[in-house]
Amino acid sequence: MKYFHLVWAALFRRKTRTFFTIASVLAAFLLFGLLNAVRVAFTSGSDSLAGNERLVVASRFSIMTGLPLSLKTRIAAIPGVKSVGHENWFGGIYQDPKNFVFSFAVDDDYLAGNTNIVLSPEQHKAFTDTRDGALVGSALAARYHWNVGDKVPLQSQIFPRKDGDKTWPFTIVGIFQAAKDAPDGTNEMFFLHWEYFDEANMYSQHEVGWYVVQLSDPNQADAIAQQIDALSANSAHETKTQTANAFNASFAKQIGNIGLIVEAIMAAVFFTLILLTGNTMAQAVRERIPELAVLKTIGFTNRSVLGLVLAESILLLLIGGVIGMAIASALAPALTKGSGGMVRLPPIGAENWIQGIVLMIVIGALVGALPALRGMRLKIVDALAGR
Amino acid sequence: MGNLVEIRNVSKVYERGKQKVEVLHHVDLDIAQGDFLALMGPSGSGKTTLLNLIGGLDSPSDGSIAVGGARIDKLGQGALAKWRAANVGFVFQFYNLLPMLSAQKNVELPLLLTKLSAAQRKKNASVALQLVGLADRASHRPTELSGGQQQRVAIARAIVSDPSLLVCDEPTGDLDRQSAEDVLGLLQTLNREHGKTIVMVTHDPKAAEYARQTLHLDKGTLVEQSAHA
Numbered sequence A: 001m002k003y004f005h006l007v008w009a010a011l012f013r014r015k016t017r018t019f020f021t022i023a024s025v026l027a028a029f030l031l032f033g034l035l036n037a038v039r040v041a042f043t044s045g046s047d048s049l050a051g052n053e054r055l056v057v058a059s060r061f062s063i064m065t066g067l068p069l070s071l072k073t074r075i076a077a078i079p080g081v082k083s084v085g086h087e088n089w090f091g092g093i094y095q096d097p098k099n100f101v102f103s104f105a106v107d108d109d110y111l112a113g114n115t116n117i118v119l120s121p122e123q124h125k126a127f128t129d130t131r132d133g134a135l136v137g138s139a140l141a142a143r144y145h146w147n148v149g150d151k152v153p154l155q156s157q158i159f160p161r162k163d164g165d166k167t168w169p170f171t172i173v174g175i176f177q178a179a180k181d182a183p184d185g186t187n188e189m190f191f192l193h194w195e196y197f198d199e200a201n202m203y204s205q206h207e208v209g210w211y212v213v214q215l216s217d218p219n220q221a222d223a224i225a226q227q228i229d230a231l232s233a234n235s236a237h238e239t240k241t242q243t244a245n246a247f248n249a250s251f252a253k254q255i256g257n258i259g260l261i262v263e264a265i266m267a268a269v270f271f272t273l274i275l276l277t278g279n280t281m282a283q284a285v286r287e288r289i290p291e292l293a294v295l296k297t298i299g300f301t302n303r304s305v306l307g308l309v310l311a312e313s314i315l316l317l318l319i320g321g322v323i324g325m326a327i328a329s330a331l332a333p334a335l336t337k338g339s340g341g342m343v344r345l346p347p348i349g350a351e352n353w354i355q356g357i358v359l360m361i362v363i364g365a366l367v368g369a370l371p372a373l374r375g376m377r378l379k380i381v382d383a384l385a386g387r
Numbered sequence B: 001m002g003n004l005v006e007i008r009n010v011s012k013v014y015e016r017g018k019q020k021v022e023v024l025h026h027v028d029l030d031i032a033q034g035d036f037l038a039l040m041g042p043s044g045s046g047k048t049t050l051l052n053l054i055g056g057l058d059s060p061s062d063g064s065i066a067v068g069g070a071r072i073d074k075l076g077q078g079a080l081a082k083w084r085a086a087n088v089g090f091v092f093q094f095y096n097l098l099p100m101l102s103a104q105k106n107v108e109l110p111l112l113l114t115k116l117s118a119a120q121r122k123k124n125a126s127v128a129l130q131l132v133g134l135a136d137r138a139s140h141r142p143t144e145l146s147g148g149q150q151q152r153v154a155i156a157r158a159i160v161s162d163p164s165l166l167v168c169d170e171p172t173g174d175l176d177r178q179s180a181e182d183v184l185g186l187l188q189t190l191n192r193e194h195g196k197t198i199v200m201v202t203h204d205p206k207a208a209e210y211a212r213q214t215l216h217l218d219k220g221t222l223v224e225q226s227a228h229a
Helices: A004-011 A015-043 A071-076 A108-113 A121-129 A138-143 A194-200 A218-231 A244-253 A258-287 A289-297 A302-338 A350-377 A380-384 B047-054 B077-087 B103-113 B118-131 B147-159 B177-194
Strands: A054-059 A081-089 A100-106 A133-137 A151-156 A167-178 A189-193 A210-215 A239-243 B003-016 B019-032 B036-040 B062-067 B088-091 B165-169 B197-201 B213-218 B221-227
Touching: A004 A302, A004 B103, A015 A258, A015 A302, A015 A350, A054 A218, A054 A244, A071 A081, A071 A210, A071 A218, A081 A108, A081 A194, A100 A151, A100 A194, A108 A121, A108 A210, A121 A133, A121 A167, A133 A138, A138 A167, A189 A194, A210 A218, A218 A239, A239 A244, A258 A289, A258 A302, A258 A350, A289 A302, A289 A380, A302 A350, A302 B077, B003 B047, B003 B197, B019 B047, B019 B197, B019 B221, B036 B047, B036 B177, B047 B062, B047 B165, B047 B197, B077 B088, B077 B103, B088 B147, B103 B118, B103 B147, B118 B147, B147 B177, B165 B177, B177 B197
Parallel strands: A100 A189, A133 A167, B036 B197, B036 B213, B088 B165, B165 B197
Antiparallel strands: A054 A210, A054 A239, A081 A100, A081 A210, A133 A189, A151 A167, B003 B019, B003 B062, B213 B221
16 A cells, blocks of 8 residues: 555546546446446346246247237146246337337236236226226336226237227336346336237237246246147247246347347446557556666565556556446436436446456456556666667 | 675677677676766766666677676576566656656655555655655656756665666766766665765766766777776
8 A cells, every 4th residue: 555656646647548448448337337237237137036936928930910819728737837927019109109018918827927016906906807907016006106996008018999090098007016036127117918918909919929928847847848838839829938037138139139239238338448448558558667766776566566556557447446336327217217217228237347357456456457557567767878 | 995896807899780899898897885976988888788788678699797795697586586676776867757656656656566555655755755845746747847856766766765776877867067966975875874885977077077976888808997086
């Protein structure tokens, strides 16, 4: 610590240059924080225990292709299947296209088997008894100040009603909480009656989006999945059955391989950052060769000089990086709120911070290595003579 | 009084590309404890090379150098750095202060290599600045000081760890006459009142008069020695 003032003073010897370098490091780690959160958001909840106890049966070709309702009883008849529910993507918006609502048409069996939500028997009954009833997550209800009994119109982006009107009126009959280990975003969901949806929509009748199958024994998941797929083999509606975790992951991949995209962007950003800060550090050390020679003259060892330059480089990365990540931490919840639920960025947690700080130290050491070696190896008499 | 520096048969050869240039030829020299020696000679005569060897900044190609009984020609780079920190103070022509540090922090630099506490370092640096007459400029940066003042800060930095030997390379070469006299007077005081052994390279005969004796080098060989009153 006694050398800290020396490192700090060297870092801010050229204030403008240091300021711009820190700004570029800040921008890189702001991006890192946000993009890493995006990656986590798209992959979270894909490895929960409950997700391995449920199978999702969807069309082999696309989750947008419906499956016949008649398949339900055949799936339920397979030994080891505890219950079968189904749902359809509704794709609702509230008042404005930016107010996207994660809405699904579900049947009673789906609700009964869904362990991700906490629903009172009264709320469940009210939902069953009300044709246009809707159950909404607590976060969604809080955002739009919805209460039980409110009449809420949602517009479906995909399914108009039979009269061509895209607006669907609903009555809120219950507000649920997400269970403790439920995936992120459960509190943002909106459930409507599948029967209501099936009868009233213009395009699909007696078709479900996908089935959700509860198993008596998760160890039988593979065998039961094969039996389910065998039911519709060589038919016009072949299925692909997988665990809920795998289904969620593949659902996210419909948008693209987010992890790969994020990693590619970050690789480009950090490559540019390494070139930029590497050049800055090289220039900074080149300008200070006589000063480093003075330090060595008065007794600083080669290793001390190496350490000073590396510390300077790492400190540069840490200042910019920590500020960038801190801004990302503040921005993530604001973006989630501002997007009206379209983007749900999780908080930038300890894991992100640890990854970020490790990256800062590694990049700092990397870009400081060559200038530090140059400082370490310089010959005092040559440096003092300006050779 | 015994010798602080004993140089025996020292040669120094530099390689410039494929060419070898012998800068010092078989130099023998003793410098007594408490001496103030001026090294003079034309450019390229080997003055600075000899000074660098005495100060442990460079190693001889041949021969031996002992300072305070330690064979510094035998020391490795790390040991030599530690030896310099404990035994030698350096003063350069262009002061070589760190521009981003205050005078106080510049003087404290050699003390960072000791086990002294921050408070003790600060106190010792203040005493050194007081000794060179710049206690009131402690918080000023080098760019806020005149050339003479900067050189006095450099002298404070050279003496703050109380070395027995000061090596000065053209300490007045960049100063006006008055400032040069102030700096030379200060070096003389350090020699006479504080017992520092000083070896100073200079081109200026008037500066050399402040020393106790002057040695002349020419083409890498000691050619003449003269004592001053």
